[in-house]
Amino acid sequence: MKRGWLIIIAFLFSFNVFAAIDTFQFKDEAQEQQFRQLTEQLRCPKCQNNSIADSNAMIASDMRLKVYELMQQGKTKQQIIDYMVERYGNFVTYEPPLTPATIVLWVLPLLFILGGAGVIVMRSRKRRVHFSDEPESAQLQTAARKAHFWFFAPGAVVLIVVSVGVYLKTSDWKQVRAWQNVTNQTPQLLQRALDPEAEPLNMAEMADLGLGLRTRLQHEPDNIEGWMMLGRIGMVLNNASTATQAFAxxxxxxxxNSNVKLGYAExxxxxxxxxxNQLGGNLLRELIKTDHTNVRVLSLLAFSAFEQQNYREAIGAWxxxxxxxxxxxxxxAVVQRSIEQAQVAQAGMDSTKPESADK
Structure with missing residues (x-):
C-alpha cells in the first residue's frame, strides 16, 4: 500500500497545471471588508460555534477560499450566502431564513404552552370530580379516560410528525450522506489514479479523492504519504489553503524527508x-546542499529568487x-532567456543605486 501512495504522489508531481496559487489579494478596501463580513457571518460546519473566519479547520479554509473566488467572479453577498446554504444547509448561517421549517420551530413553544394548559385543565376537572359528593359510576370513569386519551392523541401525533419534518428539513443529513458516498468511493478513485490505462480523474473526482483522503487522515494522522498526496491534490485544484496545510x-x-521538503517548498x-517565499527559499537551499544537480530544485530556487528580486542568486541557479x-x-533556450532577463533586471537595479546614494 505504501508503494501505491508513492506512485500516486509521483503521478501528481507530473501534472502541468501547477499555476501560481491564488492568494487573498483584494481590489480595494471595500472588497476586503465585505470578505471579512461574509466569513464572520458563515458558521464552520465542523467547529459549529465558530465562524469560518475564526476556525482553523480545513473545511473552514476551503470555505474562505470559495468565498474569495465567488467574490472575484462578481457574485453578490446574497448569492455567496445562497451558494453556501445550498451546499452546507441553513445551519451554515447565523441568521437562518424564514422557511416553513423555521416557522415550525418558532411555533413549537406555543404548542407546548397550549399542551401544558390542556393538561392543567384536565387535571383540575379530574380533581373536581374526585372530590364530588356524588359517587361516579364506572361508565363515567371509563368515558373520562377515553376522552383524556383522545384529547392528547392528536397533539402527540402532530408533535411527532412536526419533529421528524423539522429534522429532515434543517439537518445536514444530505451532506452527511454525500460525504459517506464519497468516502466509500475513495478506494476506487485511488485505484483509477494508480492505473495508467484507466481514465484520468477529472477535477470533480480529484476533489472527491481529496475529501476521502481527509477523512482517512483523520484516522491515520501520521500517514506522511497521505498528507503529501492531499497537498498535491490541493495544488492541482488550485486550493492554496489545503496544499499549504497538508504539506506543513x-x-x-x-x-x-527530501520529497516532503520539496513539496512544501514549492x-x-x-x-x-x-x-x-523566504521559508520556501531556505528549504530549497537546504535541498541544494544535498543534491546540487536536481533540476527541479534549481528551477524552483531560481524562480523564488527572481520573484524576490534576488537576481544574482537566480542567475546562479539557472x-x-x-x-x-x-x-x-x-x-x-528557456533558461538562457531567463538568465538574460535577470541580468537586465540586475543591471537596472545596479544603475539606480548610485542615484539613490547621491540623493
Missing part, C-alpha cells in the same frame, strides 16, 4: 506571502541548470 503537516512529521514559493541539462534539451 507532512513536514512536521518528517522534516528531513507551495511556499508560489504563495503571495513574502514570509512564505547557470547551474545549464551545466546539468543535456545539450539538446529544449529547456536550455
Amino acid at each position: 503537516h507532512a513536514y512536521k512529521l518528517s522534516p528531513t 507551495v511556499l514559493t508560489r504563495s503571495g506571502s513574502l514570509q512564505d 547557470q547551474v541548470m545549464l551545466n546539468v541539462l543535456p545539450a539538446n534539451d529544449q529547456r536550455r
Whole structure:
C-alpha cells in the first residue's frame, strides 16, 4: 500500500497545471471588508460555534477560499450566502431564513404552552370530580379516560410528525450522506489514479479523492504519504489553503524527508506571502546542499529568487541548470532567456543605486 501512495504522489508531481496559487489579494478596501463580513457571518460546519473566519479547520479554509473566488467572479453577498446554504444547509448561517421549517420551530413553544394548559385543565376537572359528593359510576370513569386519551392523541401525533419534518428539513443529513458516498468511493478513485490505462480523474473526482483522503487522515494522522498526496491534490485544484496545510503537516512529521521538503517548498514559493517565499527559499537551499544537480530544485530556487528580486542568486541557479541539462534539451533556450532577463533586471537595479546614494 505504501508503494501505491508513492506512485500516486509521483503521478501528481507530473501534472502541468501547477499555476501560481491564488492568494487573498483584494481590489480595494471595500472588497476586503465585505470578505471579512461574509466569513464572520458563515458558521464552520465542523467547529459549529465558530465562524469560518475564526476556525482553523480545513473545511473552514476551503470555505474562505470559495468565498474569495465567488467574490472575484462578481457574485453578490446574497448569492455567496445562497451558494453556501445550498451546499452546507441553513445551519451554515447565523441568521437562518424564514422557511416553513423555521416557522415550525418558532411555533413549537406555543404548542407546548397550549399542551401544558390542556393538561392543567384536565387535571383540575379530574380533581373536581374526585372530590364530588356524588359517587361516579364506572361508565363515567371509563368515558373520562377515553376522552383524556383522545384529547392528547392528536397533539402527540402532530408533535411527532412536526419533529421528524423539522429534522429532515434543517439537518445536514444530505451532506452527511454525500460525504459517506464519497468516502466509500475513495478506494476506487485511488485505484483509477494508480492505473495508467484507466481514465484520468477529472477535477470533480480529484476533489472527491481529496475529501476521502481527509477523512482517512483523520484516522491515520501520521500517514506522511497521505498528507503529501492531499497537498498535491490541493495544488492541482488550485486550493492554496489545503496544499499549504497538508504539506506543513507532512513536514512536521518528517522534516528531513527530501520529497516532503520539496513539496512544501514549492507551495511556499508560489504563495503571495513574502514570509512564505523566504521559508520556501531556505528549504530549497537546504535541498541544494544535498543534491546540487536536481533540476527541479534549481528551477524552483531560481524562480523564488527572481520573484524576490534576488537576481544574482537566480542567475546562479539557472547557470547551474545549464551545466546539468543535456545539450539538446529544449529547456536550455528557456533558461538562457531567463538568465538574460535577470541580468537586465540586475543591471537596472545596479544603475539606480548610485542615484539613490547621491540623493
